[in-house]
Amino acid sequence: MLSAAVASLARTLRASASEPTLREAAELAADMLQGSRGPLSDEDAVELTTALVERTAAPMSAGVSAALVFALGTSGDPRVKPAMIELLARFLDVDDNALYQAMIALENLDEDVLRGADGSVHDVELNRARARAYLADRSA
Numbered sequence: 001m002l003s004a005a006v007a008s009l010a011r012t013l014r015a016s017a018s019e020p021t022l023r024e025a026a027e028l029a030a031d032m033l034q035g036s037r038g039p040l041s042d043e044d045a046v047e048l049t050t051a052l053v054e055r056t057a058a059p060m061s062a063g064v065s066a067a068l069v070f071a072l073g074t075s076g077d078p079r080v081k082p083a084m085i086e087l088l089a090r091f092l093d094v095d096d097n098a099l100y101q102a103m104i105a106l107e108n109l110d111e112d113v114l115r116g117a118d119g120s121v122h123d124v125e126l127n128r129a130r131a132r133a134y135l136a137d138r139s140a
Contacts, residue, residue, distance in 0.1 A: 006044040010051035026067035033074040065095035073105025
């Protein structure tokens, strides 16, 4: 059975909430998935991750995209890899912060997006080049 807190948070993530509400929900989801608010049941973790996958598939503003991608990345669930790859492609030339969060999440899922090097959100062109190379390698 889902906890009331996760059920409420998942509803908020799925709703057409305001930007500040979505950003706050993303931060809370990341905290929960990282265990900062106590352990989550497997069912709660799956529900929260599913809500984040659904939310990140929907249109979102640059003001919340990086927070939502970060939150999804904190799940550590290998099942989010396809969604992260889609987000990587989607934000390639659109949102540098969300692109970097998708790169880090994929690295944490054992994908070599950074090509064995350290990365920084501030290395915009290098991040784009690495993301393009990763995507090209996947489609080859």
